Structures are given as C-alpha cells and as structure tokens.
Amino acid sequence: MNPDSSVLNGTVDIVNEGHLNGTAGDSSGTEEGKSFNMMPEVEMCQSVLPCHANHKGRLSAGQLLKWIDIIACLAAEKHAGLPCVTASIDDIQFEETVRVGQIINIKAKVNRAFNTSMEVGIRVVVQDVLTGVLKRVCVAYSTFVAKPVGTQKIRLKPVDCLTTAEDHLEYALASERRRLRLYNEDAFTKLMQDSHLLKANGKESSQISTERTRVQSIELVLPPHANHHGNTFGGQIMAWMENAATVAASRLYGTYPTLKSVDMFKFRGPSSVGDRLVFKAIVNNTFQKSLEVGVRVEAYDCEEWTQGKARHINSAFLIYNASSDKAHTQTFPSVKYTSKDGQRRYLAAIVRKRIRLARKHILSSKEEGPLSVPWDKSNQVYLSYNNVAALTVLAGKHGWEVNSSQPKIRVYMNEELDTLSVQVEMHVRVSSLQAFFLLSDLSLRPSWDRHYSSCEEVQVVNEDDKLYHITCPAVNKDKPRDFVVLMSRRQPCKEGDSYIVALRSVTVASVPPDPDYTRSEVLCAGFLISDASSATCKVSYYNQVTSGVLPYIAGNLAGWSKSMEETASSCIEFLENVTDQKICAF
Numbered sequence: 227m228n229p230d231s232s233v234l235n236g237t238v239d240i241v242n243e244g245h246l247n248g249t250a251g252d253s254s255g256t257e258e259g260k261s262f263n264m265m266p267e268v269e270m271c272q273s274v275l276p277c278h279a280n281h282k283g284r285l286s287a288g289q290l291l292k293w294i295d296i297i298a299c300l301a302a303e304k305h306a307g308l309p310c311v312t313a314s315i316d317d318i319q320f321e322e323t324v325r326v327g328q329i330i331n332i333k334a335k336v337n338r339a340f341n342t343s344m345e346v347g348i349r350v351v352v353q354d355v356l357t358g359v360l361k362r363v364c365v366a367y368s369t370f371v372a373k374p375v376g377t378q379k380i381r382l383k384p385v386d387c388l389t390t391a392e393d394h395l396e397y398a399l400a401s402e403r404r405r406l407r408l409y410n411e412d413a414f415t416k417l418m419q420d421s422h423l424l425k426a427n428g429k430e431s432s433q434i435s436t437e438r439t440r441v442q443s444i445e446l447v448l449p450p451h452a453n454h455h456g457n458t459f460g461g462q463i464m465a466w467m468e469n470a471a472t473v474a475a476s477r478l479y480g481t482y483p484t485l486k487s488v489d490m491f492k493f494r495g496p497s498s499v500g501d502r503l504v505f506k507a508i509v510n511n512t513f514q515k516s517l518e519v520g521v522r523v524e525a526y527d528c529e530e531w532t533q534g535k536a537r538h539i540n541s542a543f544l545i546y547n548a549s550s551d552k553a554h555t556q557t558f559p560s561v562k563y564t565s566k567d568g569q570r571r572y573l574a575a576i577v578r579k580r581i582r583l584a585r586k587h588i589l590s591s592k593e594e595g596p597l598s599v600p601w602d603k604s605n606q607v608y609l610s611y612n613n614v615a616a617l618t619v620l621a622g623k624h625g626w627e628v629n630s631s632q633p634k635i636r637v638y639m640n641e642e643l644d645t646l647s648v649q650v651e652m653h654v655r656v657s658s659l660q661a662f663f664l665l666s667d668l669s670l671r672p673s674w675d676r677h678y679s680s681c682e683e684v685q686v687v688n689e690d691d692k693l694y695h696i697t698c699p700a701v702n703k704d705k706p707r708d709f710v711v712l713m714s715r716r717q718p719c720k721e722g723d724s725y726i727v728a729l730r731s732v733t734v735a736s737v738p739p740d741p742d743y744t745r746s747e748v749l750c751a752g753f754l755i756s757d758a759s760s761a762t763c764k765v766s767y768y769n770q771v772t773s774g775v776l777p778y779i780a781g782n783l784a785g786w787s788k789s790m791e792e793t794a795s796s797c798i799e800f801l802e803n804v805t806d807q808k809i810c811a812f
C-alpha cells in the first residue's frame with residue numbers, strides 16, 4: 227500500500243490506496259496500453275453555446291473561468307486523491323476571443339507539488355469546427371491546496387511522472403512561479419513605498435473621476451453555486467467578479483472594453499451556500515492602451531449580515547483593452563482620484579502593472595533564435611549602420627512608461643507585443659562630448675558597472691567602430707555570461723542631435739564560445755547623450771531585453787532590487803569624477 231499523503235505535523239498518516247497506481251478498484255480506461263489513471267493530464271471539451279456567450283456573442287470570460295477552475299480542481303484531486311480547494315489563480319492573458327459554435331479544449335495537469343499546495347497548469351485551445359484551425363486562448367496556473375482534515379493540513383506526494391521535456395521545463399519553472407507568486411505581496415509593498423515618486427503623467431488635468439465607475443452588486447449563494455465540497459464554487463465567484471468588473475469598465479466612457487487579462491485571483495477564505503456575497507468594483511487607473519479594474523468580494527452569513535461584519539474572501543484585478551475592433555486606435559482617457567483611498571488604488575495599479583510586466587517576461591520560457599550576426603569585412607559598414615539605426619529607432623518608440631523615479635535618475639519600461647525594453651535616464655554634470663568619449667570606451671565600463679567583470683578590446687575597426695569581449699558575473703547560481711559586441715559611436719551631424727553609442731552582438735572566429743561561460747547576446751543597446759546645458763547633459767541608456775540580459779535586470783523588474791538605479795548612480799559618479807588623464811586618452 228503506498229501512502230500518498232500524510233498530515234503535515236506527522237502525527238497521523240492519512241493513507242489512501244493510491245488509485246493513481248492502478249491498484250484494486252481501478253476504474254481505468256486504457257489508452258495506448260497506459261492505465262488511464264496514470265495519465266496526469268485531465269481534458270475537457272465544450273461546444274460554445276449561446277448560453278455561454280456575452281453581449282458580443284463571444285464566450286464570456288466568467289464561463290471560461292468556471293471551466294478552468296473545474297478542470298484544474300479535477301487534476302489537483304487526481305494527484306492528491308483528496309478534495310482540494312483553489313488557493314489562487316495567477317495572471318491569465320486572454321490571447322483569442324471564442325465565438326459561439328466553436329469548440330473549447332482545456333487540458334490541466336499538476337506541474338509540481340510543494341508541501342501542502344500544488345501548481346496546476348491549464349492550457350485552453352479553441353478549435354474552429356469548419357476549418358479545424360486550433361488557436362491558443364490562454365494558459366493559466368492555479369494553486370490548489372488539499373482540503374484540510376479538520377484543522378490538520380495535508381502534505382502532498384511529489385509529482386513523479388515527468389516524461390517529456392516540457393514536463394521537466396514546467397516542473398522547473400513551477401518553483402520560480404511559486405517564488406514570484408508568494409513574493410508578490412512583498413514586491414508590491416516594497417514598490418508601493420516608492421510609489422509617491424511615480425509622477426502622474428499629465429493626469430492632473432483629467433476630468434474623469436474614477437468614482438463614476440464604482441459598482442456594487444450582491445449575490446445569494448444557492449445550491450447550484452456550490453462545488454462538490456459544499457463551498458461556493460471558486461469559478462462561480464470569479465464569474466461574478468468578472469461581471470461586476472465589466473460593468474465598472476463600461477462606465478468609464480460608455481463602451482464595453484475587452485477583458486485582456488486577470489491579475490491573480492486570491493481565494494483568502496471559503497464561503498458557503500446561504501452566504502451573501504457583495505462585489506465591489508471600480509476602475510483604479512488607466513494606461514494608454516489598457517485599464518485596471520479592482521474587484522473585492524465580501525461574504526456574510528445571516529448573522530454577519532445583520533451585524534454588518536464582512537469576511538473579505540477574494541480580491542482580483544482585471545485588465546481591459548479598448549474594444550477589440552478599435553484596439554489599434556483607441557486609447558483610454560486619463561482618470562483622476564478624489565480621495566486618499568482613490569490615490570492609493572491609482573498608484574497601486576501602476577505598481578501592479580510593473581509587477582505583471584516582470585512576471586510575464588521573467589517567466590516567459592520563449593527561446594530566441596541566434597541574435598548575433600557574423601562579423602566580417604563584407605558586412606561591416608551595413609552592420610555598423612544597422613547598429614546605430616536600431617538604437618535610434620528604439621529610443622524613438624512611443625509608450626515608454628515611468629517605472630521608478632529618483633533625483634537625477636528615472637527608469638522607464640516599454641512593452642511592445644512580447645518585446646520588453648528598458649531605458650535609464652541620467653542627468654550628469656559634464657559636457658555631452660566628455661560623456662560621449664567616456665561611455666564609448668567600453669574598457670572603462672568595469673570601473674563603474676558591476677555587471678561587467680571584464681571588457682577587452684578585440685578589434686579596432688576604425689575610430690568609431692570597435693569589437694569588445696565582455697564577461698559578466700554569475701546570477702542565481704547560473705554560469706557567468708560573456709558577450710561579443712560591436713560598439714558603433716556617432717557624433718551629432720547637426721545642432722540638437724544626440725551623441726550615439728550603440729551596441730549589438732556579433733560573432734567573430736577569434737573569440738569562440740568558452741565552456742566556462744554562457745555565451746549570451748545583446749540585440750540592441752547603448753547610450754543617447756544630449757546637451758541639457760553648457761555644462762550638463764542627459765544620458766539615456768537603452769536595452770532591448772534578451773534572455774541573456776534578463777537575469778541582470780529581473781530583480782529590478784520584479785521590485786526586489788534596485789540594481790539599475792544603483793548602476794546609474796555609479797555611472798553618474800564615474801562621469802562626474804573621472805580624472806583628467808582618462809579624458810586625455812581620447
């Protein structure tokens with residue numbers, strides 16, 4: 227008999243006949259000779275009917291969330307062999323809308339068990355019956371906890387059927403997602419401490435108060451709303467939350483925006499049949515192409531209802547884009563807050579947007595193709611031009627949003643489709659020319675940038691183009707990294723233009739990959755330097771984030787480090803205090 231669960235404190239082992247192991251009473255079907263119960267995955271197919279649709283004839287997000295919660299729970303209970311409850315659902319990004327008549331296919335399986343909780347990975351795909359075309363609607367990650375027996379918590383057995391490379395990848399990423407999930411509150415608290423520095427970019431002039439979007443709605447939990455444990459079904463709660471949030475979003479400017487993503491549902495406590503659930507929703511803030519609605523759920527039993535004693539059981543933040551048919555043109559109006567609590571919600575939305583961005587890019591396991599290009603005489607002129615042009619285009623992008631702000635230093639982020647770029651703006655008390663010469667000599671960079679362990683000149687192509695080999699320290703117990711880059715610098719052609727120092731990876735035979743380093747790549751990075759006055763200048767550092775660069779800024783993105791600001795301070799100090807002989811070197 228294989229015990230597959232034990233009570234956390236070890237006093238009592240709750241031992242279940244591991245029906246997962248195909249023992250007696252196994253009701254398995256068989257598939258390719260495997261016991262059905264051994265397949266860790268659970269699958270659901272649904273034909274989308276009008277009763278599942280919203281006012282636009284599209285599958286409602288609330289209905290999809292119900293199906294997701296059900297299948298995730300069934301996957302969790304298949305692993306645990308015990309009743310399970312939803313603790314949270316991470317960010318869900320809806321990538322496709324689903325029409326009535328199409329087929330929804332949902333697969334769920336436990337990626338990893340921790341102690342008393344486990345992560346369930348869910349993939350939702352839509353199939354068009356007529357064309358057979360399959361498209362991904364969303365992926366989601368739920369955390370489920372085995373329902374405590376009385377007050378005793380249940381320790382889960384580990385996931386042991388990792389067969390494919392994807393299983394192993396999800397197993398590894400699950401611990402990173404858990405770290406970010408559980409760190410979420412700390413990161414939020416830490417970033418909120420600096421939120422007073424986040425200038426409301428032009429929002430003071432806004433005439434639209436968030437108060438006009440406030441919504442309150444009540445539901446009575448009836449038996450059809452209960453799950454198989456007798457508690458209120460989590461998916462139903464999420465559907466009601468989505469309903470209240472959509473009404474709030476539609477009140478902003480008289481149209482129904484499209485739900486784009488959900489930012490972490492957290493089920494703080496159970497509710498039961500007979501409870502009154504009060505849903506409070508309001509637009510917290512708007513960004514150029516999206517807005518955030520916050521929804522809070524309070525539960526009351528009959529006695530609490532008469533006493534006005536609420537139990538806060540859930541909160542979530544839903545992100546809406548302009549209606550899908552106008553998404554490419556429509557931007558949301560800016561909003562203003564009219565109370566202290568409104569200001570807190572307004573700033574918190576900016577902080578959550580930053581954390582979502584970080585989670586999305588830190589956890590995206592997308593593999594890039596090679597970014598470097600071979601460096602040889604035939605393409606030198608083109609590559610040098612392309613290097614400078616790419617940085618100029620990056621600096622000229624719209625949509626740079628303030629991420630953090632200090633005196634003399636401001637950090638911006640820009641997300642376009644799946645590409646994340648960072649910008650660090652520094653105000654320095656030196657001339658643009660002096661900053662240009664010092665920053666374009668990469669061999670000086672290890673003296674102020676702790677992310678550079680060493681930087682050696684590999685080839686001097688001409689006065690304005692050089693190749694360097696850079697080594698960087700190890701991060702997160704990984705191997706140290708190295709880069710081979712082309713530095714191309716340009717002085718202004720006319721008054722008012724910026725000085726440019728552009729960097730991109732190249733491959734050269736004289737610097738082959740070194741087994742002691744992870745050869746990494748820079749796609750587009752560098753400095754734009756412009757006059758602020760006769761004796762001061764503005765230095766803007768840009769980097770289009772690649773998987774090789776991400777480890778060095780992930781902490782900054784997620785809010786648990788200020789490495790970019792610290793490096794910027796060090797750069798400013800270097801430029802303002804460099805000794806004359808280094809300048810004379812030019």
Ligand SMILES: CCCCCC(=O)SCCNC(=O)CCNC(=O)[C@H](O)C(C)(C)COP(=O)(O)OP(=O)(O)OC[C@H]1O[C@@H](n2cnc3c(N)ncnc32)[C@H](O)[C@@H]1OP(=O)(O)O
Nearest residue numbers: 299311312313314340341342343369459460493494495496
């Ligand atoms: C039909 C389909 C049914 C679908 C299912 C439902 O409808 S269920 C109905 C909706 N859901 C609910 O009603 C659940 C309401 N919430 C609760 O009962 C409780 O908050 C809880 C049992 C989830 C957690 O209880 P506690 O907070 O006391 O437990 P504790 O703090 O020890 O956490 C237990 C484990 O859960 C993890 N955990 C807790 N909160 C978490 C969160 N927001 N996100 C991720 N993981 C979380 C902890 O890390 C720990 O994992 P480790 O021990 O591994 O470190």
